[in-house]
Amino acid sequence: MILCVGESLIDMVPEGGSFRPLVGGSVYNTAVALGRLGQKTGYLWPVSRDPFGDQILRPLAEAGVDTSLCPRTDRLTTLALVTLADGEARYSFYDEGSAGRMLQWQDIPPLPDSVTALFAGGISLVPDPCGTTVETLIARHHERLPVMIDPNIRPLFITDPGAYRARLARLLPMADIVKLSADDLEWLYPDLAPEDAACCVLDSGPRIVLQTGGAAGAKAIWSGETVTAPAVQTTVSDTIGAGDTFNAGVLASLDQQGVLFKQGIARITPDQILKALTMGAKAASVTVSRPGANPPWSHEMPA
Incomplete structure (x- = not known):
């Protein structure tokens, strides 16, 4: 089971002059996408008992995602106010004292033996105590389990850039796979070209760095x-959840190819990487073709 650890929230998405509440969150979207693609998937993040909590759990259940590790809490659900500019999503977060942000180490039960890989990232890595909790979880399990991290950096959410850079400097070397967008790489290494920045991340310890660039495809x-794998051409509705779905496609492909374990990633071949990138691109193309973070089911995947 691929265990996804990180934020779930409500995206307040513009619609007809008002806002429509849609379930989202970087890691949450990846968990739902993995479940829809038919992978054995678990999700770990506090879920509020407020009305949004039930809204968050419903798509996970529909996708067959195991939520037995999710602690329930009376704290409120995080809200993200979404604005769109030429189809590109920008976010303002309402997160102070929220269910997810207050996650602490003692809230996490022992991981069952069924967990075979970890995926983490998003804004859950930024604030404390939840950022420290996720970092501790990865530190305790990365030698045994393969880890994929997507920081999905949101600069407006980061109040202490120095502290967050220090956390990423500790976290990324513990990952086997790191996914970074062009914007992420620019934030991490503003003086370097994207591929040079990706090489710097690779040199810190991960085995594979995935560099995504929207219509430019993925490397x-x-x-x-x-x-390199090209993007799949489609009519773009918006980009909400595109990178998250790409992550799910990559992980699903690696799992289906039988290489999503420590030694498997160590011996991975170019063909296996290309298959994973291609599945990620195909999955993302479906998500961007429709409003919001709405990942494809396996039967909706392009041939």
């Missing part, structure tokens, strides 16, 4: 020659 920077 895998690793110990071998760079592997």
Whole structure:
């Protein structure tokens, strides 16, 4: 089971001059997408007992995602106010004292043996105590379990850039796979070209760095020659959840290919990486073709 650890929230998405509440969150979207793609998936994050909590749990249940590790709490659900500019999503977060933000180590039960890989990232890595809690979880399990991290950096959410850079400097070397967008790379290394920045991340310890660039497609920077997969052409409604769905496609492909374990990633081949990038791109193309973070089911995947 691939365990996704990180934020769930409500995206307040513009619609007809008002806002429509849609379930979202970077890691949450990846968990739902993995479940819809037919992978054995678990989700770990506090879920509020407020009305939004039930709204958050429903798509997970429909996708067959195991939520037995999710603590329930009376704290409120995080809200993200979404604005769109030419289809690109920008976010303002209402998170102070929220259910997820207050996650502490003692809230996390022991991981069952059924967990075979960890995925983490998003804004859950930024504030404390939840950021420290996720970091501790990865530190305690990364030697045994393969880890994928997508920081999905939101600069407006980061109140202490120095502290967050220090956390990423500790976290990324513990990951086997790191996914970074062009915007992420620019924030991390503002003086470097994106591929040079990705190489710097690779040099810190991960085995594979995935560099995504929307319509430019995706690259895998690793110990071998760079592997590139083009974006799948589609009519874009908006980009909400695109990168999250890409992550799910990559993880699903690696799992289906039988390489989503420590030694499997260590011996991965260019063809296996290309298959993973291609599945990620296909999955993301469906998500961007319709409003909000609405990942594809397996039967909706492009051929």
